[in-house]
Amino acid sequence: MKKWSQILDPIIDEYGGKKIELNYETPFQLLMAVILSAQTTDKQVNKITPPFFEKIKEAEDIINMDIDDIMNDIKYVNFFRNKSRFIKETGIILSRDHGGIIPDDLKIMQTFPGVGIKTAKVVLAVLYDRPYIWVDTHIHRVMNRLGIVTTTSPDATDKEIEKIFDTETKRKLHHPLVLFGRYHCTAKKPKCENCKLQLQCSFYKKNFSKK
Ligand code: SF4
DSSP: OOOOOTTHHHHHHHHOOOOOOOOOHHHHHHHHHHHHHTTTHHHHHHHHHHHHHEEEEEOOOOGTSSSSHHHHTTSSTTHHHHHHHHHHHHHHHHHHHTOOOOOOOOOTTTTTOOOOOOHHHHHHHHOOOOOOOOHHHHHHHHHHHTTOOOOSSSSHHHHHHHHSSSSSHHHHHHHHHHHHHHHTTTTSSSOOOGOGGGOOOOHHHHHHHTT
């Protein structure tokens, strides 16, 4: 039996090297974009951030910005009131305690308002090439369909993945897996007929192999 890391090579072949789909210029903008993307598509975040990011490039830029102005700039993303508060408070803490630099530390990252494990992993994987796979609904679905895990929540999948994959695999897979789930192994109508993982996939075997 091949290791899962080898079995997933076709995903890396197809989606490896592609960049995160959120637009940003500075590390703080990346952090804000990821916070904004919770319960909102990357496309929608990219639509509203250009004028906002013109004003806010670094953490210290947000200190003097009025919370109502932040809300007005991001009002077309879900939960914009909470998110406005999160990015303002996170900017203040980053400026005050970390010299405006995003700390390369998963635990410290999760002490910032609005930054959970998924947001922290995305930011550190992208900025510092850390070997973190952030389990969103796409990765949770793909992992369960393939049969790599049998879990009922993204959090449980996250914990299992930590044990199953080695560091190098995690580093290579994090972004390709999201894209594979977003564009190929989609929630509705996954592209099973053109999938190179058919032979290993539990979902495929159950639904198509005898047809
Ligand atoms: S065969 Fe279908 S369900 Fe399995 S990984 Fe490929 S697209 Fe997803």
